[in-house]
Amino acid sequence: MGSLRRVWFQIHWFIGITAGTVLVVIGVTGAALSFRAEIVEAINPGLRHVAPPPGARLLTPAELMDRVQAHSPGHRVANIRVFSEPGRPARIGFAPAPGERRGEARLVDPYTAALLPEPQGEDFFEFMERLHRWLLLPRDTGKSVTGTLAAGLLVLSLSGLYLRWPRRPLAWRAWLRLDFGLTGRAFLWNLHAVVGTVALVVYLVSSLTGVYWGFDTVRTWVDDAAGEGRTMRAQRAQGGGAKAASPPAPVKLDLPRVWQSFGDVTQGDWSQVTLQLPARNASNVEATYLRAVPEHERARNRLYLNAATGEPSQHERYADKPLAGRLVNSIYPMHMGTYWGLPGRIVMTASSLAMALFAITGWMLYLGRRRTKKAVRAERARLGEGAPASGGEAVLIAFATQTGQAEGLALQTAGALQSAGIAAVVKPVSELTADVLAHFKKALWIVSTFGEGDPPDTARAFARGFARLGPDLRHLQYGVLALGDRRYAAFCGFGRKLDHDLRTQSAQALFPMVEVDANDGAALGTWRAALARVFGLGGDAASSWSTADTAARAPAFEPWYLKGRRLLNPGSEGDPLYEIELSGPSAATWAPGALVEVLPPAPPAAGDAPVAPRSYSVASLPSDGALQLLVRQARHANGLGVASGWLTEGAALGDEVPLRLVANPSFTLVDDAQPCIFIGNGSGFAGLRAHLRERVRRGHGRNWLVYGERASRHDAFFVDELSDWRARGLLARADIAYSRDQPERIYVQDKLRAAADELAAWVNGGAVVYVCGSLAGMAPGVDAAFADILGVAAFDELIARGRYRRDVY
Template identity: 85%
Template sequence: MGMLRRAWFQIHWFIGITAGTVLVVIGLSGATLSFREEIVDALNPGLSHPGAAPGAVALQPPALLAALEAQLDGRRVNALTVFADTGRAARANLAPLPGQARGETRGVDPYTGALLSEPRGDAFFEFVERLHRWLLLPRDDGKAVTGTLAAGLLVLALSGLYLRWPRRPLAWRAWLRLDFGLTGRAFLWNLHAVVGTVALVAYLVSSATGIYWGFDAVRTLVDNAAGEGRAVRAQRMQGGGDAGAAPAPVKLDLARVWQGFGAATHGDWSQVTLRLPARGASSVEATYLRAQPEHERARNRLYLQAATGEVTRHERYADKPLAGRLVNSIYPLHMGTYWGLPGRIFMMLSSLAMALFAITGWMLYLGRRRTKKAVRAERARFGQGATASGGEAVLIAFATQTGQAERLALQTAGALKSAGIAAVIKPVSELTADVLAHFKKALWIVSTFGEGDPPDTARAFARGFARPGPDLLHLQYGVLALGDRRYATFCGFGRKLDHDLRSRSAQALFPMVEVDVNDGAALGTWRAALGRVFGLSADAASSWPAADAKADVPAFESWRLVRRQLLNPGSEGDPLYEIELSGPASASWAPGALAELVPPAPPAAGDAVMAPRSYSVASLPSDGGLQLLVRQTRHANGLGVASGWLTVGAAIGAEVPLRLIANPSFTLVDDDPPCIFIGNGSGFAGLRAHLRERVRRGHGRNWLVYGERTSRHDAFFVDELATWRAAGLLARADIAYSRDQPERVYVQDKLRAAADELPVWVNEGAVIYVCGSLAGMAPGVDAALADVLGADAFDELIALGRYRRDVY
């Protein structure tokens, strides 16, 4: 992923694992409060609508206040709330007692003015509310903490949106496809991302309103900007006078005030709270909801002279500017009631989902930690990172395409460590002249790829090391070169590296050791050479794994050929077949895997064993079978041994000895960066497996660049591509039909034509996969990418493991 995405990813998971647990508490407590009033009413039947004696009439506010004050022993009533539904209990907010920060709110019998008993369950919800708003901390401290957590939730929501943003944002499937067919980490990520997308609006609203309530400075700034600040309201309560002026005595005539309220509202109200004047204020503030309010906090404010009931100011919610309406809507937005019952339920479910995010987030985080820990433990076991005083540690440098060179490097380090010799393991992509200057001895374990090339991750190093550079007179070295004698340039990279080291005056500890496909005898030569040079004891030698380095390679199993289909009838090219095999029920593989099979020897070979053939797997285990794309190979004496047998010779139902091989250099990334898939011909096999898995996961930032001969006979893939594109899971497809026009057009030409967009994808963290022919396509693709991206950027892409190839 690009630097910006990587930074946001780090921010996202850090906030998630630090603030996430506490956000769960806030979320669950908020969900508990969603239907507080309904639950309390259910627990206290009749309390919200006290029964009346026969013939009793609900008291008007003046009489209700007088009856209430008669039983309070001089305790002041700050505010009185009454309802147009005259049988509903009124509410009184009482002045706080000494030592109380806030006065209590009590129910009042609308017929007698008597204080009602505390409702059952209300104390529990008061506790939950303190937990939700202040985390049971002192009010001012708690507000700051919950405000900070709200800001963290805002960053989590926005960073999650950024990290998940698909190439085609209007394709709903890219956002909302929850795939229950996934398992393990892939399912956790899909669940985390899809539910997060659904709940995104709720979290943005909750976090913004939480910040408003959490920080007094923010609330004051917003309220004042909207003309709703406390100072403004206090001034209106004083009849518009100077808030700092000495209060003048005033006598409240609530009967006149109530009469004035009725005249001003024309009876269009359902609930009103009368805030009674205190400390010499000359006005009563009547905050009311209309009979059909826009929402539960669509408050209208009416200011009336306390002594005469004359209206001094009438602020209607509908007449407020947008800022004023938003400030008065903060609570219903936070609770979801702004959108009615559906919004209320949605906000409650989103609050409950906080627990889901914490669980899946922690599982994903711990999964990454376990993976990294296992790697560190394995490397530590073999001495990776060990140092020795005086710079005497041995450098073990490896270059690998399939992972075998790294495994041998770890085994070598383990043998040295058991003899008390410190070793430092590094991939050659991390080596520079400064690094080499710190070591007196270096062991190089390097693979050769294709026709003498270095592995992909070592290409930049090999190119730079071949140029003239500083002498390495201080360095003694040994080279273990891995190769395959079926190629003309056997161990070509190892031989070139040995040549370049000698050219820089480095001294060989022993002659280079060449290994043909893990030849046990050659590996024994390597171990013996190390024993002589480093004085390894018999005990150290016994720490080496068994001489056959293929011990960790699975055995061949019996599979059966169940289907084959010609994909390109009439093509100018050789026939291409889709081959399907069925195998053991326990068989499983990941995208990028290889199928290695052994065809029967042709009659002319007698009893000779033919070498295994490898094919890119074109399907997923969930597809129901192992699918390969096999191109017939034609020679002067007939069809190729393996391709001819699979496409023509073997009968349906024939037994096929086969094993599945992991392909570490061509694995699919775990997370969701953009991916560019490039290939031609039968190379569509490896790309198809990757694309199918990305589609299963709902990852839509996929770009396919693929080449075939003609659209008329070779477009076997177009229906599947059309399905992906319609689902918003294939952002772009550039198909090069080389022979549909007089001039030849290949995939490298399509890459150059996309020179404007290709660097954008790469800068956004794209991983590039290439699958197809080594001789024709691969060098052309390399050259095109180097031209479009720049040689240095292309080298960095390779070194970072973001350029992955399966070419043959």
Template identity: 50%
Template sequence: MKRDPLPARSPSPTPIPARRFILPTWKQVWFQLHWFIGITAGTVLIVIGLSGALLVFKEEMLDLVNPGVRHVPVQNAPALAPQQVADAVRAAHPDRRVASVIVYSAPGTAARVGLAALPGEPRGESIYVHPYAGTIQPELAGEAAFEWIEFLHRWLLLDRETGKPVTGTLALCLLGLALSGLYLRWPRNAGNWRTWLTFDTRLKGRSFLWALHSVAGTWALVAYVIFTLTGAYWAFDSFRNTVDGWAGVKRAPREAPAKPVAHGPGMQKARPAPVDLAPAWNTFVQQAPGWQMAFLRFTDKPNAPIQVAWLPADAPHPRARSAMTIAPDGTLTKNEPYAAKSLGARALTTFYPLHIGTYFGLPGQIAMMLASLALPGFAITGWMLYLKRRRQARAARAERARLGSLDGADGALALPGLDPVLVAYASQTGQAERLALRTAAALQAAGTPADVRAVATIAPADLAGYRDALFVASSYGEGEPPDGARRFARQLADATQRLPHLRYAVLALGDSAYAQFCGFGRALDDRLAALGGTRLFAPVEVDNGDEAAVTRWSAALACLGAAPLAEAPAADEAPWAQWTLAGRTLLNPGSLGAPLFEVRLEGDVLHWLPGALVEIEARHAEPVVQAWLAQTGLDGKARAGSGTLAQLLAASELPDTSHRFPSAQACAAILKPLAPRRYSIASLPADGAVELLVRQVRHEQGMGLASGWLTAHAPVGTTVRARLLANPAFAPVDSDVPCLFIGNGSGLAGLRGHLRARVAAGRRRNWLLFGERQREFDALCAGELQRWAADGFLPELDLVFSRDGEGYVQDRLRALGDRLRAWIADGAVLYVCGSLQGMAGGVDAALADLLGRDTVELLAAEGRIRRDVY
């Protein structure tokens, strides 16, 4: 459990940059590719998606706006045969050649006649004929609009030869978006369908957008793969020929449109007699008793065969057509049933039904329409996420520029004739630094120069050079100074030089949940007073980031002529979100120590740096709440706020049972929420989940609240309210320098994330010094550590087991003093994670003995010793 008193908001200014999002190289490439395609091709894909959604139900919409045209009332009379239908059209259009007839077995369905294209035209016209009367049906209203929509969808209103490769390329872009999105959100627990297909609708902001974008993309993934592959098949002739070759299908070359033929004066083109369809139709009906649709194609050339493509009543999909070739005299010359086609040829017939969804009937059409309509949603959410990232990047650059202008080697932002005010900060998590910057900006806005410095960069003697000094000081652990301020605190405690000329004020940051609330800030104020300094005003104490206290600080600064502090910049921790307790594994069965579990939380917010923290709202176990209710006599099912009293009690500090409440509402009114607990994250975003190492704590009253809830009481699948927190003081090194990782027990969590990131980045200069009780039972994550060692990523691996007589971590560190000094000389950064009172304190003393206290404090001030202790 992490006991850092302040939330992590911004990085501390160490010489080694700490804010870098570490991902495997390929993931970075795919991430950038996904965003680039999305913001470039996304707009055009919206057009293709919306037009495709309209075309899915084209036939149904045409029937809706054209009642009585393609479907007429059923009559107690036989439907016209193809020959009769063709004769009716020839009588109405004597100057046109009939090229095809389509008839249906379903009663009341109009026949469709195709007229041959006129010379110079790409295709002919279609005419619907009344199936009983033989009259010509009215033209379909809206058909021209749908032809325009199809033209837009297939070729983007370009000519065919230009539009095909453009839409084909866009189809491949959509495929790239779908597959890269799948890769980017691939979770470690890929077998859990909930991880793929559900998300918490109560999420807000960027978390909600990302969850909606990624989960909806998973739902539509299959549809987009179908869209893109079938679209590419029709768009690229080379791709189509290749697929046809695999399927064993050879297609005839496309015929060019007929050209007008010039006739001399007085010449008249002889028209051949129309073919008689009756003999061929009789043969077809005999050979295909279960037909539902027959498509007859023919010419008027003498003895030219009649081609019949027909659909059986039991066809698996609308394009599963059989074929016959019949001579004009009714002789069957070729019969090609669908079932007799090759597997590849049958597969090719599924492309169009799959593309529009009719392969799966009405549910398939609805699914494809929704997937098409979702494309604008993906573009909108993608753009919103992209713009939010841009805004965050601009804000980060502005903050860095502001820091560079206020804090640097060039000293104060001096104005002529005015002495600068020293604004010194001691920051562990970055909050003190940010408040110092706001303070300096308020001074500068009023024309008062400010010299912003971390206390790690100054000595007590430097205070003699200032008339006014403002200190923003956070406390770490049980009232200790932050790591970077330890050297200054010790020097100030030992200082003998008095400071009678110094006027000062202290803004102390802390958390009242700890016994030594604002311990370092109070000690700093007392020591400055003891050295003769004069308080500008009484110390201002900030409890856990309370902005009301910051407002009091702002008002007090008026004595220096400062303007009001600017509004606080948005915190960069993730918002509270709903996560799922996906699993827990006991890592040390049989251990003499308390059980240690690996706890896995799954959610949609998967962005953090190695060394980050997760803050969790724990709950009382159900038996604890019920026991309290039984002692007080209150009804846990009574409404209290937005839930029941029992639900509210589970998330609150339980009052003394001796107190009697008149009602559940009276009890609810005085309840205080439980303080959230913090844990080091032992995994990386690429692992697909937040993994924790949680030691089960026990005391006289029973099991610890948070550890008991996570490791025993909460069932797997429970929703956990949590948020990610940056931990800049324990952030990764942004260069390939040697790193020494020191820890014990559950402190391995904070070290494992760093090691995983360095292994993923190919950085091999790593040393792990880790302690536990017994090698037989407490060799935590042994397989992973040994694999890294074998692969050369952990050349120095020292595991110390105290109950096996091997001593403690600090003892092994002392024994390896020469190696430690060599690593430090080579620029190594030390990470320490574990218990403050045991291991961390011992390691601190060992480092002081081996390197000297001044060197240790200097390393801490330079950011080369980074601690996450509790």
């Protein structure tokens, strides 16, 4: 499927680049021709309606022909067009001179038969029509060229439809939403795709009808198949439906009788009629007319009348034709848009003008791709020239991070290599493709594991597709530094899976994978030693390591004090949830989304074993006057949890609590007023509450909270604050899932699915999503709901763009 998309992409841009400019010319001229009649009539108001002289009457076609023929003895009148509207000029067509394809046509005063002056502006529109239909080339050559261009437009339209087909084709927002929040290349693509989708049907109609007009073989085949071919029409004009064995004897034209018969047959139900007078051996007059209220401007009816007697021989009504015949007679009005009346003409005109938009955005996207490729080639050349030691090749350093630790270690590693004169390229794994990996012979992977063996959020799309990259990696030598936490069963799970996939694709390990538990200095030392051995790092590199270590060292624990403790859910079926208030240094500050690490005292059973610190989401702002946490009391077979038990029961008010503030870069709050969706459950309300309080403080009201608890009777500790925000217009929507309030279980992911359309609208409107709460139950369900609602590709893009942020535990 991927290779097929690449083929169609190449076809799409090639036709767009080669034919796009000429299609703009055809589109702009087509737009100008859409309102040709109205423009010419506006320029020539006197030719739209002729005032009758005193006592004058409208002349019949026979009288018009006789008078015009008398004033133009050298020209034979071939056809006459008259209108039922009083004062509308008639139109006389003369037979073409020898060697010419078309004869002259003139407007005629319907009261005096005097030839009227040529309308101003007609020469301009004749030029525009030749440019539109034949590109000013010889007629036969030009038709073939414009027909080919019409076929190119058809391929452009269909390939564009294929290339932007969404995973959820029935979601209209996926097709039609123009995202003005995008910038640069992303906005150009969005504009190109959305406007193309809106104009798709118009371009299909234009291209198919253009192919019909551009190729005589196509037109003849279509007309004959519909029973509307020229041969059949010529036979009718000669006096019969079948070709006569010998030419009929010439007849004398009696136009008054023909006109009288036409009136009798139509009973006045006509608005305009063209009388094609018989030539050569024809014995019939062909009267092509529109009804008084025609279906469209080409809904022609044809009446064949004997030229001598006026007797009707055949009457072809548009309404009586089979569907194929009606469609063939509607090709021109469909091409011009008049088939659908004035709205159709406006839409066709706008779509024709939009050709210029596609050419401009298409060229900008194309040139942008060229600039990107040129920059990539230049960067590769620079890296190739600047890599002195390790075989003249740059080393790829790829990182996957949730909190920023892996990225920091990647930059430290790059600094150590560069200190030794070795070029390095640092990239997040979300930017890696098979093509990128093909250009490196050595790669160092520094990856964190999140939760129970999962990759960090920004690396999830890469992790899903890495095993399907295609080409093997036997050219690649690699090393993996896996970061994890042994408290989780799947310690370093993502790093281990990555190492497995690399080996499966024939990559060669430079050294065994190094696993790091938290900030284990010994394991990091093993990593540095392995790099020094493989790349020959010396004293300068060691110096850069130590400098980086000093800059990256975690802050020390500081004494804070337990200021308050409040049970939030008395009587709840769930474990007790407490709001903990702590006071600390007056200069302490933090941002919404921050974490704290609390160092509880070691329980007696631990002996001399060190206690690992416990992390909590901060639930307050510095302006609240205290650092607040929401702590769920953890109960185990041997008693309360070490940290939660100490904070909720063991510590007395005023006791010292060793604590340090920790930045949480993957869960930071947006700086502007763009919409935000906050999703969580249980004690996860802590991280959401800090964000919401800051948004409220800033006056940003486009906030949507989706939150889950057990029962409204005992677990609705948050409702007063939410009610206040809603009353102030600073919480646009709140969906609360009380899982135990009804027989069936309802969770936050169920609320999301119930509001799928609005959720998609918010996301498409630029919303940033924050998820805070339990990793085991809530987070996977929310992920699955987003993937189903948006589509996996759109969900991956949301993550990759940093608009899906999680703080789950």
